[in-house]
Amino acid sequence: MFKSKKATRTPLVMGQEKFDTLIGRNAEIHGCLKLRESVRIDGKLVGTIEAPQDGTISVVIGPNGEIEGDVIASRIIVAGKVSGNLHGFERVEIMASALVLGDIKYASIAVEHGARLQGVMLQIEAREDNAGIDLAAQAAIRKAQTTGQPE
Template sequence: MFGNKKTNNTPLVKSPERFDTLIGRQTEIHGTLRVMQSVRIDGKLVGNIEAPKDQAITVVVGQEGEIQGDVIASRVIVAGKVSGNIDAHERVEMLASALVQGDVKYGSIAVEHGARLLGLLLQVDANGPQEPQNQAKDAIRKAQSAGVSE
């Protein structure tokens, strides 16, 4: 009944994904990183990470990793620090050691106890793209109406 059953939606499931690109702890990069395969950041990146929307690419920010910029990818897993917005078309995972200072757009999300977020959580609408300001207004309106009983 209360076993350790894991599903595909269970947070922080180990995946067989390969990371051919690794930014090491002693490395600092300045500029935009356009990736065509999954990447793990254990160092520091000052700039954005951009992955094509039509490819299942994962960006992992390790516990020592830091990104000062926006992250756009299918899946984003954060154990370190992101100072910028995250746009994950598929899934976002925030581990207990994560600090995200920016808005997070996601298809699905998993957050461990202790993760910190200074920004908005915005679920991606399946009906198509929407302006971030309109998404925020819609999310606030929906939250306010949920508290009103009819």
């Protein structure tokens, strides 16, 4: 009569996006990646990942992916490890298997239960002017670091 329904899906599900660029599990890249299309990273990247603000570019860090550097893109999905700051112009999604060691700026965010985060989280307006974002973010981060309390 009263059967318990177990959820068979997690709240966040990796989309069926098309990736023309894939950095494989055994690859290790050192340097800055400037994107013109979406990318999935299953290997290791030491350096920054930058996508233009006016595009709709996604960066997906798979469960085995590891980034040592900042990631700047419209949409960022993390299932692996990031040691650096994330700046999602539209959305940031943190999966249960993720470890993020850095600050997160986002317009919209979703965090799965079990994800590990260490850093300041700051919501911004979607596609806000970069100068305004950086000034507001820096002020909030400075205040949180000195007082231990966000604005």
